Amino acid sequence: MLGAWVDGSVAATIGIDDRGLHYGDGLFETIAASAGRPRFLAGHLARLARGCAALSIPMPDEARLRAEVAQAAALAPHVIVKLIVTRGAARARGFAIEGGEAPRRIVIAYAWLEGPDHAAAPARVARAERPVARPPAALAGVKHLNRLEQVLALTEARRRALDEVLLCTDDDRIVGGSMTNLFLVTGGELVTPPAASCLVAGVMRGEVLRAAARLGLAVAERAISVADLSRVEGAWLTNARVGLWPIGAIADRSLAVHAWHSPLQRQVRQAALGVQDA
Amino acid sequence: MLGAWVDGSVAATIGIDDRGLHYGDGLFETIAASAGRPRFLAGHLARLARGCAALSIPMPDEARLRAEVAQAAALAPHVIVKLIVTRGAARARGFAIEGGEAPRRIVIAYAWLEGPDHAAAPARVARAERPVARPPAALAGVKHLNRLEQVLALTEARRRALDEVLLCTDDDRIVGGSMTNLFLVTGGELVTPPAASCLVAGVMRGEVLRAAARLGLAVAERAISVADLSRVEGAWLTNARVGLWPIGAIADRSLAVHAWHSPLQRQVRQAALGVQDA
Numbered sequence: 001m002l003g004a005w006v007d008g009s010v011a012a013t014i015g016i017d018d019r020g021l022h023y024g025d026g027l028f029e030t031i032a033a034s035a036g037r038p039r040f041l042a043g044h045l046a047r048l049a050r051g052c053a054a055l056s057i058p059m060p061d062e063a064r065l066r067a068e069v070a071q072a073a074a075l076a077p078h079v080i081v082k083l084i085v086t087r088g089a090a091r092a093r094g095f096a097i098e099g100g101e102a103p104r105r106i107v108i109a110y111a112w113l114e115g116p117d118h119a120a121a122p123a124r125v126a127r128a129e130r131p132v133a134r135p136p137a138a139l140a141g142v143k144h145l146n147r148l149e150q151v152l153a154l155t156e157a158r159r160r161a162l163d164e165v166l167l168c169t170d171d172d173r174i175v176g177g178s179m180t181n182l183f184l185v186t187g188g189e190l191v192t193p194p195a196a197s198c199l200v201a202g203v204m205r206g207e208v209l210r211a212a213a214r215l216g217l218a219v220a221e222r223a224i225s226v227a228d229l230s231r232v233e234g235a236w237l238t239n240a241r242v243g244l245w246p247i248g249a250i251a252d253r254s255l256a257v258h259a260w261h262s263p264l265q266r267q268v269r270q271a272a273l274g275v276q277d278a
Numbered sequence: 279m280l281g282a283w284v285d286g287s288v289a290a291t292i293g294i295d296d297r298g299l300h301y302g303d304g305l306f307e308t309i310a311a312s313a314g315r316p317r318f319l320a321g322h323l324a325r326l327a328r329g330c331a332a333l334s335i336p337m338p339d340e341a342r343l344r345a346e347v348a349q350a351a352a353l354a355p356h357v358i359v360k361l362i363v364t365r366g367a368a369r370a371r372g373f374a375i376e377g378g379e380a381p382r383r384i385v386i387a388y389a390w391l392e393g394p395d396h397a398a399a400p401a402r403v404a405r406a407e408r409p410v411a412r413p414p415a416a417l418a419g420v421k422h423l424n425r426l427e428q429v430l431a432l433t434e435a436r437r438r439a440l441d442e443v444l445l446c447t448d449d450d451r452i453v454g455g456s457m458t459n460l461f462l463v464t465g466g467e468l469v470t471p472p473a474a475s476c477l478v479a480g481v482m483r484g485e486v487l488r489a490a491a492r493l494g495l496a497v498a499e500r501a502i503s504v505a506d507l508s509r510v511e512g513a514w515l516t517n518a519r520v521g522l523w524p525i526g527a528i529a530d531r532s533l534a535v536h537a538w539h540s541p542l543q544r545q546v547r548q549a550a551l552g553v554q555d556a
Contacts, residue, residue: 013292020299021423
């Protein structure tokens with residue numbers, strides 16, 4: 001950690017009665033920043049606002065959030081800023097929202113060692129050993145703090161010496177990776193699961209969809225089945241930190257980096273520079 | 279709060295880097311205590327141990343946990359002791375378990391206002407408006423800290439002026455209440471959903487099953503469908519705090535307190551007094 005703040009003040013702790021701890025009752029954003037500038041901040045704050053609405057947590061003042069994220073982003077050349085918003089301290093024992101809770105803002109700055117221009121070796125992935133729960137409609141795509149399934153999944157990936165595992169629900173639909181969204185090219189079309197079936201509706205996912213549209217590529221947001229994996233012509237993992245990460249192997253099957261990689265990545269990089277978030 | 283301890287020391291805060299906050303990466307127990315004596319403590323600690331095994335969190339020393347719970351239980355005539363065990367401080371950014379994390383024990387004492395002998399009016403319940411996710415096998419029954427669905431469900435119950443909502447998965451199976459397990463009598467048989475489909479495998483659920491066995495009642499752990507509700511002859515909600523709470527109304531349908539209520543309750547109360555946990 002390079003630094004941490006709670007409700008705008010430097011802090012290393014939070015109250016033991018925070019509903020974020022007790023129930024995972026809150027949201028988070030993982031924001032990549034370079035040269036003091038948070039990337040895609042408008043997208044992160046828009047998703048946070050959608051999540052706050054889904055959980056009936058009052059959205060914190062956006063100008064204040066921007067200032068706090070900027071403060072964290074300034075601590076090193078490349079920073080990952082984790083922004084957590086919890087419902088705040090519990091007003092009574094038990095699950096129920098009492099109303100009148102004061103949301104808590106937690107901002108933590110971590111060193112972003114690899115930075116935005118790092119080209120990782122293509123990712124090695126495989127299907128996760130265990131199905132994940134289908135997210136209920138009220139929480140689908142929301143970046144909330146209930147992340148145990150992803151903790152177990154990414155730990156499985158590490159154990160199997162994979163970069164990521166592909167998570168399937170019990171109807172054999174692939175919803176994405178443990179920490180990433182998934183894009184495939186199949187039949188000449190760029191496909192990604194619909195936001196409503198994603199564990200997290202990624203900000204980078206949205207940027208890739210926009211980049212593909214600008215390039216005039218055929219794009220579809222639709223369910224990806226396990227069978228689709230055998231017909232893949234190219235594939236990527238995406239998130240705010242890794243950007244657009246080509247998949248080089250799905251289980252035993254190697255996959256070449258697709259011809260669309262460079263133009264898509266160029267578009268995303270231009271968007272990261274061009275979007276006016278300040 | 280009557281008092282709170284972290285790792286055995288009086289404390290009001292935890293570190294901002296705790297994985298319990300970031301991912302809900304931990305477990306909890308809600309233990310009712312009377313006259314300084316935690317009820318069914320062996321059952322709570324056994325479930326905690328199962329949960330630790332499921333999440334690969336080292337189970338804290340049991341003698342130490344017993345001493346810390348006892349300290350909390352002594353603060354008032356009737357106390358709800360919340361025991362949280364998280365994986366502890368993160369050793370790196372990101373979901374993956376790095377290994378070597380030091381689990382954190384959090385003990386909070388709350389006043390148990392109604393105490394164990396309070397007879398609440400029969401509960402008014404109805405089916406929840408939204409389906410809940412089917413718990414994945416690895417987490418079914420585990421009392422972990424990912425509780426957002428139950429937060430939303432119990433808040434719905436409050437809004438609808440119900441005591442509880444019955445949660446169904448998308449295949450119309452009832453898995454229990456938001457904060458309770460469910461027992462029904464139908465066809466002369468006491469039925470409760472299997473532990474493997476429960477959001478939490480309740481300690482009181484286990485006590486009721488044992489009480490029913492001692493009484494020689496016909497008992498089945500099997501799926502309860504929404505259709506089963508129309509054939510109910512009696513029903514209860516259970517948890518460590520409310521004990522065995524008769525259901526008096528399911529939506530518009532009134533339900534009399536079943537003849538098995540008094541003998542079951544007597545058995546559970548005797549078990550609470552008789553079990554040697556000290």
